[in-house]
Amino acid sequence: MTPPPAAAVKGGARPQVSHRKHDAEGIERVYVWDLLVRMTHWIIMICVFMLAFTGVYIGDPFLIPAGPANEQFVMATTKVVHFYTAIIFTLAVASRIAWMFVGSYYARWHQFVPVGKRRRGDVLGMLKFYSFLSKEPPMNVGHNPLAGSFYLLVFGLYLTMILTGFALYSVSSVGYMQMWEFLVPIFGGLQMARWIHHLAMWFLLGFVAHHIWSAMLVSRVEGMGLIDSLFSGYKFLPKSWRNRDD
Numbered sequence: 640m641t642p643p644p645a646a647a648v649k650g651g652a653r654p655q656v657s658h659r660k661h662d663a664e665g666i667e668r669v670y671v672w673d674l675l676v677r678m679t680h681w682i683i684m685i686c687v688f689m690l691a692f693t694g695v696y697i698g699d700p701f702l703i704p705a706g707p708a709n710e711q712f713v714m715a716t717t718k719v720v721h722f723y724t725a726i727i728f729t730l731a732v733a734s735r736i737a738w739m740f741v742g743s744y745y746a747r748w749h750q751f752v753p754v755g756k757r758r759r760g761d762v763l764g765m766l767k768f769y770s771f772l773s774k775e776p777p778m779n780v781g782h783n784p785l786a787g788s789f790y791l792l793v794f795g796l797y798l799t800m801i802l803t804g805f806a807l808y809s810v811s812s813v814g815y816m817q818m819w820e821f822l823v824p825i826f827g828g829l830q831m832a833r834w835i836h837h838l839a840m841w842f843l844l845g846f847v848a849h850h851i852w853s854a855m856l857v858s859r860v861e862g863m864g865l866i867d868s869l870f871s872g873y874k875f876l877p878k879s880w881r882n883r884d885d
């Protein structure tokens with residue numbers, strides 16, 4: 640079926656898709672995200688949702704089933720799910736951080752710290768786009784530099800969750816996990832560690848809400864297959880970008 644003309648689309652004309660101005664020179668498929676970047680992104684996403692869901696229950700058990708507790712084990716089961724998921728989360732985060740130093744070009748740390756002149760300029764360009772001062776975002780092969788800097792903060796939040804989580808775990812463990820007990824005074828005691836663990840979760844969930852919205856927006860405006868690229872690894876880029884080093 641032929642799509643309706645732009646003017647007939649409810650809400651007015653379709654937004655201009657940026658890559659169309661490159662159509663004359665041609666678009667090519669470029670492998671940007673390697674397997675580890677893609678796998679860790681989606682594994683971390685599933686873990687964050689499971690940890691937040693089980694964590695909120697641990698903090699505030701809103702469902703208390705009738706009958707003797709030792710026949711239900713709702714809280715115990717929730718904690719086991721939280722802890723096993725926490726181990727997978729920690730391994731995925733550790734692998735991704737190590738990959739920032741040994742992984743493929745677009746997996747590396749320079750995608751998160753805007754070191755080059757062009758990337759620093761693009762941070763400003765992206766801020767202008769978000770504040771409606773420009774119609775198009777600056778386009779990059781890897782992460783856009785503003786998002787990249789934010790991801791650095793997100794990795795900081797991951798580490799906060801992991802360290803406070805291990806501090807809390809050390810006191811209920813009867814085995815080798817007690818070795819993390821030294822973290823408890825660093826966070827100012829157990830109650831403070833618990834508070835930081837809880838608060839950092841809400842910061843992380845706040846990021847996630849914005850992140851999903853901006854991934855959909857930027858993916859549509861750039862027209863390079865941004866969201867698809869985190870599944871396939873490939874973006875669709877203008878041929879003239881072959882020698883770009885961002």
Ligand code: HEM
Pocket residue numbers: 686687690691693694695697698699718721722725726728729800801802803804805807808809811833836837840843
């Ligand atoms: C994105 C990651 C995570 C989220 C969103 C999350 C969320 C939460 C929340 C909301 C609580 C309840 C806090 C309260 O009592 O108010 C909690 C408790 C806890 N979390 Fe996490 N957590 C995460 C990662 C981890 C990790 C990596 C560990 C490491 C083992 C961990 C271990 C624990 C422990 C031990 C508790 C306390 C359980 C208890 O009271 O016995 N969490 N978590």
Ligand code: HEM
Pocket residue numbers: 676680683684685687688735746781782783786787790793794847850851854855865866869
């Ligand atoms: C708990 C949920 C999520 C978290 C914590 C999260 C976090 C992140 C992080 C840290 C990165 C950087 C990846 C790296 O280089 O390793 C990233 C990239 C990305 N994420 Fe997510 N993500 C989540 C969910 C999603 C969802 C649901 C989508 C799809 C709608 C999505 C789309 C993307 C895209 C397109 C990129 C690359 C964007 C760019 O180049 O800047 N994410 N995400």
